[in-house]
Amino acid sequence: MTAQTRSRTDRAELWRLSRGSLVIGVALMALLALTLVFAYVPMGAWNAPVSYAIAAAKALLVAAFFMKLKSSPALLTLAALAGLFWLATLFALSLTDYPFRQAGERITAPVPSRIGTESPL
Amino acid sequence: MSNDAALKEPFESLDRQRLSAALGMWIFLASEVLFFGGMFLGMTIYRQIHPDAIMEAARETNVLFGSINTALLLISSVTMVLADKAAEKGLKSAVLAFLAATAALGLCFLVLKGFEYREDIHEHLVPGPDFKLHTPAAQLFFGFYWIMTGVHAVHLTIAIVAVSTYFVRIWRGGFPFEGSAALPVLGLYWHLVDIIWIFLYPLLYLGGRT
Numbered sequence: 001m002t003a004q005t006r007s008r009t010d011r012a013e014l015w016r017l018s019r020g021s022l023v024i025g026v027a028l029m030a031l032l033a034l035t036l037v038f039a040y041v042p043m044g045a046w047n048a049p050v051s052y053a054i055a056a057a058k059a060l061l062v063a064a065f066f067m068k069l070k071s072s073p074a075l076l077t078l079a080a081l082a083g084l085f086w087l088a089t090l091f092a093l094s095l096t097d098y099p100f101r102q103a104g105e106r107i108t109a110p111v112p113s114r115i116g117t118e119s120p121l
Numbered sequence: 122m123s124n125d126a127a128l129k130e131p132f133e134s135l136d137r138q139r140l141s142a143a144l145g146m147w148i149f150l151a152s153e154v155l156f157f158g159g160m161f162l163g164m165t166i167y168r169q170i171h172p173d174a175i176m177e178a179a180r181e182t183n184v185l186f187g188s189i190n191t192a193l194l195l196i197s198s199v200t201m202v203l204a205d206k207a208a209e210k211g212l213k214s215a216v217l218a219f220l221a222a223t224a225a226l227g228l229c230f231l232v233l234k235g236f237e238y239r240e241d242i243h244e245h246l247v248p249g250p251d252f253k254l255h256t257p258a259a260q261l262f263f264g265f266y267w268i269m270t271g272v273h274a275v276h277l278t279i280a281i282v283a284v285s286t287y288f289v290r291i292w293r294g295g296f297p298f299e300g301s302a303a304l305p306v307l308g309l310y311w312h313l314v315d316i317i318w319i320f321l322y323p324l325l326y327l328g329g330r331t
Contacts, residue, residue, distance in 0.1 A: 010212055010215070013210055013212070014203075014207060014210075014212060014215050017203075017206040017207070017210065018203050018206065021199055021202045021203055021206070022199065024199070025195065025196065025198075025199035028195045028198075028199075029192065029195060029196075032188070032191055032192060032195065035322075035323065035327065036184075036188055036327070039184075039323075039326075039327035039330045039331070040330050040331060041331065042331040043331070047327075047328075047330075047331060048323075048328065051323035051327045051328075052320075052323055054323075055319050055320050055322065055323050058195075058316075058319045059316045059319050059320065062198060062312050062315060062316055062319070063312070063316065065202075066198050066199075066201070066202045066308070066312045067308070067309055067312045067313075068305075072143070073140065075140070075144060076140075076143055076144060076147050079144055079147035079148050079151060080147055080150070080151065082148075082151050083147075083150065083151025083152070083153075083154040083155065084151075084154065086151070086155055087154055087155055087158040090155065090158055090159065090162060091158070091162055091165075094162055094166065095162075095165070095166070098166060098169070098170075
């Protein structure tokens, strides 16, 4: 095989390998454009959930295809899910704490006259 | 290059070695998720307590810098995964080109972030006595902004140094990149740094725009 034909087969091989990743890359950029547009559309309370849902979709694409979880042994997916499990625990326990505090323990937004008089939290 | 060169003690096969390396990295990444998760949680709670002040502060970040930087990191993830794929096929020049592109995109991110920080400082968006906004809780948002983007930048810097180190090692020759677990594992770390930014982007740049 001459050097020229070898570099041509290398290029063809590289193109074949890259195609899938490029498609995911284009999808990620499309999601970025979408989230940016939605940020300026007035949706009231829905703006934040929509932007985080799109972020989660992007993260899922990166984790499944770029981090190869889709084609990895279950062991690796388990390690990844363990992180998410403890993250969910952290959020669930903390976010159930604040709404259920007694009247005296509740944190309200004070309107102080100057910086420094606000409650510690 | 022989794959035997990549095999290290105590592993008996390259597959086991690569799986172990990936598992180790995933466990580390799970701890990183919790590390950043604590900061995301803090911000979520403050946002519930002071919704108006946090949204008022969120409008002050520069969405143009944030969006361009998100695009740069997403593209860098594509080049990183291509470097890994090219390595599996032993295409050395392609590996080097993609690693160089990945490191360069990461550097572009940091340079843009630097310009953004300069603008933020100029606009008095550093929490303290001269802070731009008068609602005290608005400073909380920028406290999180500086810490979270700063810690993310430190992670990205480490990733850029690691990618550059492997670029030099592969370029010099003698590094068995085809079978080595180094590139796939480095890729996992790079992609996580990207994922963290994917969530920082709506948190810091997209709130309060309507």
